[in-house]
Amino acid sequence: MLTVKHLAKSYDGEKKSLTDVSFSVQPGEVTVIIGPSGAGKTTILRSINQLIRDDDGEILFDNTDIRQLNRAQLRQARCRIGMIFQNYNLIEPLTAIENVLHGCLGTKSNLAGIFSIYRNREKEEALKLLEKVGLAEFAYQQCRNLSGGQKQRVGIARALMQQPKIILCDEPIASLDPKSTITVMDILRDLATNDGISVLINLHQVDIARSYADHVIGINNGQVVFDDRIQALSDTAIASIYQKDANSEGSVVHEF
Amino acid sequence: MIKPENQISIPTRQPAGPRLSIPLRFRDRRRVTILMTLIVLAYITLATLPTMIPSHFKLGTALTSFAENIKIMFWQPHLANTTFITLLGALGQSILLAFLTTLIGSVLAFFFALASTRRLAPTYLVLGIQSLMAVIRAIPTVLWVLIYSVVFGLGANAAVVGITFHSVAYLTKVYADSMDELSPGIIETMQAMGLKKSAIIRQAIIPYMMPSYLSWTFIRFEINFADAIAVGAAAGAGGIGYQLFMSSSFYFNFHEVGVMVYMILAFALVLEIISYRLRTATN
Amino acid sequence: MNSDVQQVTNFFNTKRLRLSIILVIFGLAYIGASIGLGFQTQSLLNVQAGIAWLIHNFIPNEASQGYWNEIIQQLFRTFIVAVASTTCAAVVSLFLAIIGAQTLTPAITVSWVIRCLSSLLRNIPIVAWAMILLFSFKQNDLTGFLALFFMTLGFLTRAFMETIEDFGTEKIQALQATGATYLQVIFQGLLPEIAVALMTWILYMIENNVRDATLVGLLTGTGIGFIFNLYFKSLRYGAAGLVVLSVIILVVAVELISNLIGRLLS
DSSP states (O other), X not given: OEEEEEEEEESSSSSEEEEEEEEEEOTTOEXXXXXXXXXXHHHXXXXXXXXXXXXXXXXXXXXXXXXXXXXXXXHHHHHTEEEEOTTOOOOTTSBHHHHHHGGGGGGSOHHHHHTTOOOHHHHHHHHHHHHHTTOGGGTTSBGGGSOHHHHHHHHHHHHHHXXXXXXXXXXXXXXXXXXXXXXHHHHHHHHHHHHOOEEEEEESOHHHHHHHOSEEEEEETXXXXXXXXXXXXXXXXXXXXTXXXXXXXXXXXXXX | OOOOOOSXXXXXXXXXXXXXXXXXXXXXXXXXXXXXXXXXXXXXXXXXXXXXXXXXXXXXXXXXXXXXXXXXXXXXXXXXXXXXXXXXXXXXXXXXXXXXXHHHHHHHHHHHHHHTOTTTSOHHHHHHHHHHHHHHHHSOHHHHHHHHHHHHOSSHHHHHHHHHHHHHHHHHHHHHHHHHTSOHXXXXXXXXXXXXXXXXXXXXXXXXXHHHHHHHHHHHHHHHHHHHHHHHHHSOOOHHHHHHHHHHHTSOOHHHHHHHHHHHHHHHHHHHHHHHHHHHHHO | OHHHHHHHHHHHHHHHHHHHXXXXXXXXXXXXXXXXXXXXXXXXXXXXXXXXXXXXXXXXXXXXXXXXXHHHHHHHHHHHHHXXXXXXHHHHHHHHHHHHSTTTOSSHHHHHHHHHHHHHHHHSOHHHHHHHHHHHHOSSHHHHHHHHHHHHHHHHHHHHHHHHHHHOSHHHHHHHTTTOOHHHIIIIIIHHHHHHHHHHHHHHHHHHHHHHHHHHHHHHTOHHHXXXXXXXXXXXXXXXXXXXXXXXXXXXXXXXXHHHHHHHHO
16 A cells, blocks of 8 residues: 655755654554654655655555656645645635535646636535534534634545545644544544545554554654554553654653 | 534435535625625726826837836946935935934824723723824825925925824824734733733833834834935935935936935845844844 | 842843933934934924914815815826726736745745845835836826836735745645645635735725825826825915815725725624
8 A cells, every 4th residue: 555665854964854764554554653752753744745855765655656756646646645734724714615625626627726616526525525524514614613623624524535545644633622632533543444544643642542543653763663563562662662862852752 | 612523424314316506605704805895996907097098108119218217227327416425415314314203203102002002091092093193194294294394494394293293193003003912811910910000001011012013113114214215305305315306307317316226225125134133033 | 038139139220221221322313313304303392383384274265165176086096096006016916926935936046036026126216116107108197007006016025925925834735735736726725815814915005005196196297196286386275285185085085995894804
């Protein structure tokens, strides 16, 4: 499905943000990346759809290396990779359904994008997805009026609109209250189990990882230090993942 | 608060046949307002643009001559009727004029703002002062200077008073607006401790306002510099503006205009650098 | 204990000292600038003389009523020039700002060129614009229109660019992640989000340009500025007062309308 090999990235040319990261993601599974702040979790996720250009390595998605694609091909590939964000990144003045429909822009012409021309089939699909995330009655609400949990669910519906094979989730619950956290995680879990979508999540919270993940990847200081089924995640493994590294100054773990 | 929807609801009811058209949004006020405003603006512009071009007007000739003058200005600047030292002095005068009017304006405006912020002043005072300031603001600076030049005679007094008028009106509004943004809770807390108004102003309002006070005052200084030039040209109030007016409409010497424009741009560049520094320093 | 008290006292003393120094510097600068300009501070106390003169002489009298027709006509032209120049400049600025904003620019050099251009347009004094244009385009509305257009173009490009940069890269990336193209990102993401801010800038600029149009008119001999100058120089103060009154009404009306639109947008 998705295989990452020997990924490396450095922002300033000297200090390595990622050094030789390799892992793979299976269809229908929830894979969680955990690790201290600044370990490189976000860099990994954003390298997968090339929002960040990495320096070295291979990212095989459906057996093609995403890093070798040209601009048009990359957009084609991105169409099949959904992404949700900590800050939701919805277009706030637009309604929920408009934001969901943004998910199918990748398959449409510039003109359709400029004048908001969508097919009825797409509109129905968008409504169905909003219903799926429990927001059918909010379809015509401006996103600025929604709560954080609701916004994140619109974000998920937007990602689903892309008919993705994989969904990348960058700290999806870091800004949410406990109740919304459970709602959002339940939806993501269900997408993997029932729809066979791969879900790759950056997380802070180990306890959430325990109750939702199939597979865990531990990252510390730009390196993979743990890569196994969730059952193998022992307390000592967690301690080693969150171990303070001598090389990175000030990497205090202040997670909740 | 969010609604407690713990499990996702897979839709059970079937859609009743294919819907022909699903709207993307209901009519919302913001969108309608923007659309209407844009339509009105576009209509005014498109309907009147052609009427602005006078009959028997040779656009080509005008454009060529315009391009020619721009070229003379920027590529061949040199002086004929005046010396560089004179111009430097004139530029200095314009800068002093801008400085003085900003200084007087910001002090006066601060007190007017205190008397017209909703956080401190009664409503009638707020409305009274703000309306008065709106009327003063409505009269262009040049007109103020022209009016005062009849009373005081042509010269620095009229220019300073005229530009100050506009500065006070402008700064009062922006200062009062930034005071209004202060959360009422802060002032309530101070009042609950039994502080007098003067103490609240000194201990709460001034510290909170200082950054925006400084940045607005600086913006006004930039505006006043531009106004000082304009007033010099249009009301004969001296400074580089007057020199600019003489060279361009009396001697028709665009080489000389070029020199002055470069001098003004140089000072504007200094101001931009300072404002950039201020912005990065406060962040 | 005692040294702690001392420390606090010292803290306040330093603060007070710094404040005093700043005040003294400004005081000296004020005196210096006054001398340099030949400005007499007591004229500030004579402000009421100007107001009194204004009220006394500018009261429109019987004779000045005859000027209404001309004034209204010129006022209308001035308003139209202000609106048209702002609208045209806004369209061009939006385009320049999008390709110039650091978050959306196709190349960083493009961004710098546009930044410099907008700074140049903004800082060339409107007097210079008016005079150069007057020389080539002669005495008509087009000259005023173009002078305001260039100034506004510089100003709005900068303002729009900052608005777009405030929008941030995160939301742009979120749309790019769905595979959307550059144009789709702009029309579906950027424009809906910043539309209100853009509108506010445009309205502010129209307000400003109505005032500046008077100045430009004065310099180029067109519109309301020209007839004010005409009446004023020929000592027809009643008629000049009428012009001032009409400008006040126009500017306040524009401000009220733009406040109303602002409220509808919030």
